[in-house]
Amino acid sequence: MDLFNPGFWTFVAVIAGIYGIMALGLYVQFSLAGLPNFGHVAFMAVAAYAMAILVVRYEVPLALAALGGLAAAVVLAVVMGVPALRLRADYLAIATIAGSEIIRYLVMSLPELTGGAIGSMGLLGPGEIALYNQDWQAFRDAIAGLVTPLLGAAPSHDEVTMALVWALLIGLIALFWRLERSPWGRVLKGIREDDTAVAAVGKNVVHFKMQALIIGAILGGLAGLLLAWQIGVFSPDDYQPTLTFYAYLILILGGVNRIWAIPVGAVLFSLLYTGTRFLNFFPLSLFDPGERAFLRLFLVGLLLVLFMALRPEGAFGDRRQLMLEK
Amino acid sequence: MLEQLAQLTVNGLITGTILALTAVGATLVFGIQRIANLAHGEFLTFAAYVALLLNVFCGLNLFVATAGAMLGTAALAVLLHFIVLKPLSNRGLVATCLITVGLGLMLRDVIFLVAGPEVRKFDLDQTIVYDLGLIRISPGQAVAMTITVVVAPLVAYFLARTTLGKSMRAVSDNRDLAAVSGIDVERIGTYVWLLAGALAGIGGVMFAVVQGTFDPNLGFYVLFLVFTTVVLGGIGSAFGALTAGFVLGLVMELSTWSGLFGGLAPKFKPVLAFVALILLLLYRPQGLFGKARVL
Amino acid sequence: MLLDVRSVAKSFGGVAAVSDATFDVAEGSITSLIGPNGAGKTTVFNLVSGFIRADRGEISFAGRRIERLSGDRIARAGLVRIFQTPRVLTRMTVLENMMLAAKDQPGERLWSAWMTPRRVARKEAEGRDKAEQRLALIRLSHLTHEYAGALSGGQRKLLELGRALMVEPRMILLDEPMAGVAPVLREQLLDHIRELRAEQGVTVCIIEHDMDVVMSISDRIIVMDDGTVIADGPPDAIQDNPRVIEAYLGRSGGLDGGARA
Secondary structure, eight states: OOTTOHHHHHHHHHHHHHHHHHHHHHIIIIIITOOOOTTTHHHHHHHHHHHHHHHHHHOOOHHHHHHHHHHHHHHHHHHHHHHHTTSOHHHHHHHHHHHHHHHHHHHHHOHHHHOGGGOGGGGGOTTOOOOOOHHHHHHHHHHHHHHHHHHSSOOOHHHHHHHHHHHHHHHHHHHHHHHHTSHHHHHHHHHHHOHHHHHHTTOOHHHHHHHHHHHHHHHHHHHHHHHHHHHSSOOGGGGOTHHHHHHHHHHHHHOTTOGGGHHHHHHHHHHHHHHHHHOOSTTGGGSOHHHHHHHHHHHHHHHHHHHHHHOTTTTTOOGGGOOOOO | OHHHHHHHHHHHHHHHHHHHHHHHHHHHHHHHHOOOOTTHHHHHHHHHHHHHIIIIISOOOHHHHHHHHHHHHHHHHHHHIIIIITTTGGGOHHHHHHHHHHHHHHHHHHHHHHHOSSOEEOSSOTTOOEEETTEEEOHHHHHHHHHHHHHHHHHHHHHHHSHHHHHHHHHHHOHHHHHHTTOOHHHHHHHHHHHHHHHHHHHHHHHHHHHSEEOTTHHHHHHHHHHHHHHHHOTTOHHHHHHHHHHHHHHHHHTTOTTTTTOOOGGGHHHHHHHHHHHHHHHOTTTTTSOOOOO | OOEEEEEEEEEETTEEEEEEEEEEEOTTOEEEEEOSTTSSHHHHHHHHTTSSOOSEEEEEETTEEOTTSOHHHHHHTTEEEEOSSOOOOTTSBHHHHHHHHOSSOGGGSHHHHHHOHHHHHHHHHHHHHHHHHHHHHTTOGGGTTSBGGGSOHHHHHHHHHHHHHHTOOSEEEEESTTTTOOHHHHHHHHHHHHHHHHHHOOEEEEEOOOHHHHHHHOSEEEEEETTEEEEEEOHHHHHHOHHHHHHHTTTTSSTTTTOOO
């Protein structure tokens, strides 16, 4: 693929949309409520695996299984949240990253339940191949069918996914933009700065933080489901702890406290991600496909450091409102 | 059963000592620089690869290679301190965590790019087994034992008896009090990175040697064991970390003893450590020996 | 008795900050809590307002036992505390600080914030009116749209007071309200405290070191030393109480600042 192939750009858009939703979940937890969750990927993984297990093992219809996946993410949030909300910022970061590693490790070590390292293909046990996203593909084809007469040509699979994902992303951002400006958002803003002061005027701080955590979990779970459906077959490696830092990078690129900058950050990130995967001009051509993955991670690390050092408010953020000094 | 117990105890002591040494560096950094250095694992990986370079490609023996790794990692730690961490120290807890994550990613992936993802091993014949009756030890464990038996008491002596060591513990314990007593806190801050780097250097090579084979993911997997040790011993407490290392190493190994209701399956040992870490952070963040600080 | 504190104790790591505090506060009164540094006064405030949990003892507010409740629940019940160092939200404007504290806002509930925007807007407008009224009362109206971070120490104290009033408290705990306040603002602050009781029936309990203030404003004075209550009564009784004088001997040379021989 190269820069002039529209398929490349569609793929960029799909990835941007999915990771954007994941970043939005982190935005609610981190930018709104001030919770540095370094284990966000766990919500994605739990939702995806719960959904796949329900479809493949228990033959639950996909829509219901998707809800089941989201429910699993919520359960994880509640389990995490009840004790974790009283931790100091950096302790919370360590605890959450440890938590997400436990989840990934457990997934790998319990192949009877999760298919182990092979991933979702192994969900039915050795010798059988499990597929769970036929329903999603059917749904996608149905939409393609509906839209074809309007467009005059059949849209590709990726184009339909792109449209669906971006419709979701924009809709969700609009919703949370409104909520941010509501009294609910105001309490969270207060909590970010000084949760004791907010408690002293009678607001149930734990309740608000818990809400943010659960919302973030649902959004993360949704992103996890979409990612699973998009790649078809997934394994624990698709939900590595580094994904959480993709979300942070997206927020930082666009501006940690600007919700509308999320799509921008997501697209920039996606360009980095898919560019290193598919583009072949110099200097990328120096690296073979296996090495591209390492290069990509290196660049993610580099950008994290550079932005935190030189422009912590991101491309569009407001330095005055920056709450990172705690 | 008894044989297994003895074997597990020896394994636990060896792993425990390595953990203890590495954790001393990490805990002092946490206590003095107030940074949760999420890149610490990559220091260990870096050390293992430097040692690999010296041992396998330059033909030096493993002990010299370890010394080289120690120096290299100490240099790396101090370099990062001056170039990145010190100038950005005013950004706040979360920002610093993110920066260390970024540095870790960079370090790990440079190693991946330069050295490749292949599994590596040192120039050590791992097929020999030293049979000491009740227990058996591998060459890797023998090397680790030799080195740690020398280094651990030295470190303990350094911390307890030398001015620098005592100053470090003082700053870690109570920064303001130490400053008021005339200790140059800035300089100690630099020295602690040297120490942490050196200890991570030894620790990294030892982990790799005991494991037998390793790849660039070494440090990441060990990072949580180190952090668990740090928290268990009380963040900032050097002697706490030393003790906690032994405790954790022994507990992890002994948990698989068949005398304990059949024992934990070995693959769940890391889960034990992770769960311990989370429980500690939640319910006893001062660990076994730390002070209950106001969070 | 609006507030009833019985045999409350709290230790920190083996050191007893409060060993046995027993006192009560009548509704509509202004009570001062005084004592040398380290007597346990702020700890008592923290315990009563729910920000620390007592080791022993009982606390009742308006007939309800509150010693096990969290700080925010106690605030909602009508007992609000103000901190020694003002904790205003610096990244919000003065008005936003006030509106944040308003009671019973449907907009703070996620569902309502999403689904009933008109009702939320109406309540917000009511909240804004109330906030502006209060700001006028405490004479901070000229700073309504300033960021709270730009306010001076004394202004921040006033803002905290105004914010506490938005919660419609029955009782306010003021922790050293005069500390760090310019003399010009002190008299104003005193007037506000008296107005609180007179016009809004709010019961006030103050920790204070400035004896002139304490003598002039209090209906009753509670004296603490070394973690216990050593005296409790109207100002003139306290002034002549030998135990109290002894507790203060060497610190301020007498309760009246050494004016008497």
